[in-house]
Amino acid sequence: VPEQPAAGRPLAKPPVRKLAKELGIDLATVVPTGPNGVVTREDIRAAAAPPARLP
């Protein structure tokens, strides 16, 4: 379970947060896959992509 950051702010490096903002993604809804529960750029892109059909 990823650790919850202080102040309830989702953990992501600043440029990644910026990307999320530009794509209109709420970081809190993104499943983090980076080390220490950090949301990565790929996580944001995955969240932004249209949902993939289940096989």
Next chain:
Amino acid sequence: MANDASTVYDLVILGGGSGGYAAALRGAQLGLDVALIEKNKLGGTCLHNGCIPTKALLHAGEIADQARESEQFGVKATFEGIDIAAVHKYKDDVISGLYKGLQGLVASRKVTYIEGEGRLSSPTSVDVNGQRIQGRHVVLATGSVPRSLPGLTIDGNRIISSDHALTLDRVPKSAIVLGGGVIGVEFASAWKSFGTDVTIVEGLPHLVPVEDENSSKLLERAFRKRGIKFNLGTFFQSAEYTADGVKVTLADGKTFEAEVLLVAIGRGPVSQNLGYEEQGVAMDRGYVLVDEYMRTNVPTISAVGDLVPTLQLAHVGFAEGILVAERLAGLKVVPIDYDGVPRVTYCHPEVASVGVTEAKAKELYGADKVVSLKYNLAGNGKSKILKTAGEIKLVQVRDGAVVGVHMVGDRMGEQVGEAQLIYNWEALPAEVAQLIHAHPTQNEAMGEAHLALAGKPLHSHD
């Protein structure tokens, strides 16, 4: 690339300054067929009469000041004066080197460069040298020129603009600088370093009045120490010639006399008699109006740079030019956040900022939501070594991001790059504080300021 009369370019750009040539370079890079029309010299104000020559004068001034003060550092050197012809040669060499580079770049990108005075002749064409240059899109980038006041005639000798100040063949014994904005304080600083007795007259209550008040105050303190005089808060009324100079009278009757009067009250757009109105381009007080994508009201016409009412900075021109080129090439573009554009005033000491002032932050977020912190360069080793004083002031939304960085101090303009990332990427103080900065740099002060704002000051008191 073809240049016969029947060619229709993708992009016809009127004006080859920062805004125009950036649009041309980026457009050509993206495969657009670009014509760039310039009546004078490629590079425009910034390269020939603006950013570059002023900074060369200021650096010559720095060399002069350091020679004067060399013994404080254990160096025996005698300052004997300024050789203004040699200063101009140095300055002109810098310009011509960059000019050649820029010409090479424009040529290598296969931009069609047309020398001549152009005029908008339809929503999709510019007339120049008796030829009609057709384009699917036109970018207006005719820039700006120095402004004056009613009744104040610039004669180029005793009453001068920055254009004349940059080529003046002497160091004036005394000078009045009308206007305490960026251009005014930069000339005041350079002249003082050259030995001129300088007085700045600014109608607003502060020097560099658009900066955070703290920066203005620090600059005023530093200028006072340097012996640069200034009169704030009273507007100019009139100027008249004296036997050997100029006398300026303010609204309150106070008078100042000097050998020259530099009028540095601002710059106005170059937009008259260029066909803009005739083609229906919406304007306001000479500025061409644009939306956040630099589009005018005419669908085939965009405008960039000093011609539009955004910040008058070369790198704003670059950014706007690039944005237009990318948009027209079909790329997805993001509007410019003008608060996120770094601003540097290259006087001694320098003033630099990005983001909003504390006052503006309080308007935006509410007074109780804004915190600020000042880190004094007295605690910064490298600044002590340079014998410079100043501060970094941070403005933060409580428990949130840093929304303003305001700095004063020699060479502090170079710190604006890190500040720019912090502002634009909405970094939290703790995220910057976590990254220990290099010792002993001036950059370290940026780290220390964020350490302090994050509640864990290292080299400063709690």
Next chain:
Amino acid sequence: MANDASTVYDLVILGGGSGGYAAALRGAQLGLDVALIEKNKLGGTCLHNGCIPTKALLHAGEIADQARESEQFGVKATFEGIDIAAVHKYKDDVISGLYKGLQGLVASRKVTYIEGEGRLSSPTSVDVNGQRIQGRHVVLATGSVPRSLPGLTIDGNRIISSDHALTLDRVPKSAIVLGGGVIGVEFASAWKSFGTDVTIVEGLPHLVPVEDENSSKLLERAFRKRGIKFNLGTFFQSAEYTADGVKVTLADGKTFEAEVLLVAIGRGPVSQNLGYEEQGVAMDRGYVLVDEYMRTNVPTISAVGDLVPTLQLAHVGFAEGILVAERLAGLKVVPIDYDGVPRVTYCHPEVASVGVTEAKAKELYGADKVVSLKYNLAGNGKSKILKTAGEIKLVQVRDGAVVGVHMVGDRMGEQVGEAQLIYNWEALPAEVAQLIHAHPTQNEAMGEAHLALAGKPLHSHD
């Protein structure tokens, strides 16, 4: 805060240099009861014999060079020489100002400062001045001292270490600098500026051999232009006194003669006879071994700074000291990414870097996954104004983040702050390129390099 024999401190710190005092300041800030034991002067090597005094000498050198070259800028000044006593006064004033500030800080944070030579007497105590200082935890921070080679005796007069070079009462006519690392090239640079005929002897194939090879080559070119001689790739064999100086013989028989020989081959940890082995602290070649949380094998003992085998930099000491204090105060701490620590060499021109070299990146990610880009400062207006040459080299994982920034050029050390954010925040070139940098700064070169790496060069060729 109490200081009688029965007190048990939360933290007893042995050594008051960068690492030790940072731990003390941060610990006290977090409410820990801290004793800081220092045998000499608070501030340690960095403040008294390292970072600060060298940078003061280098700045005096800059002032001297600029006085010599002033006519190139149109300034008439005559350089008459170095007043070495005045240089030392300037340098000592800088140190004493910072020293007072640091003493004030330690006092204000209520750290118990104990002057005396300490010795680890148990896993939880240090003996000093005949007293036993007890702590729940001990931090070893005894730093480092200059090293020499077998058979090469430092006499402090003709064969000297950096400690002596910093207080030398004359400018040597000629000097051999043994070691082309950071300390060696900094002294070589300062001395050359003062008028010394300098030769650097480095056994590895390059100056600043831990930097990216491109930086080494650029520095070598710049030093060659300055007339700083160097002999690379052959190791030192022996030194002997001549009538009025020193003669150095290399492994290949080549010889060099000079008035002084500066031994700058590295620094070794201060750990002998301090009780470390007796208390079972694991060590390797004198270095105290620690894990990524700075813990030794003894649960109550941590170690930081030059004493441990990480980068020997003051700000690494700060970061390690802070990390220990925060860990012991119960905060969550993140191990330091040493590749993300900025490195600056303050010679003329400066060398600065953060992240990994291109060679290292290829090892880490595979040669075909690594791309690099060089931006030449010849295209940067401000660098032209300063008349400095150099480059910014970026190393990127293909289509990924920037993993190395390597710079050479006067004042380029100040750009390492922005580079540090880019590396540590794993920014993509396009994300930096999007933010147009201030014109005309040296910082702009950082923006241009990222524009080029993102495939959209502005002021450089495609």
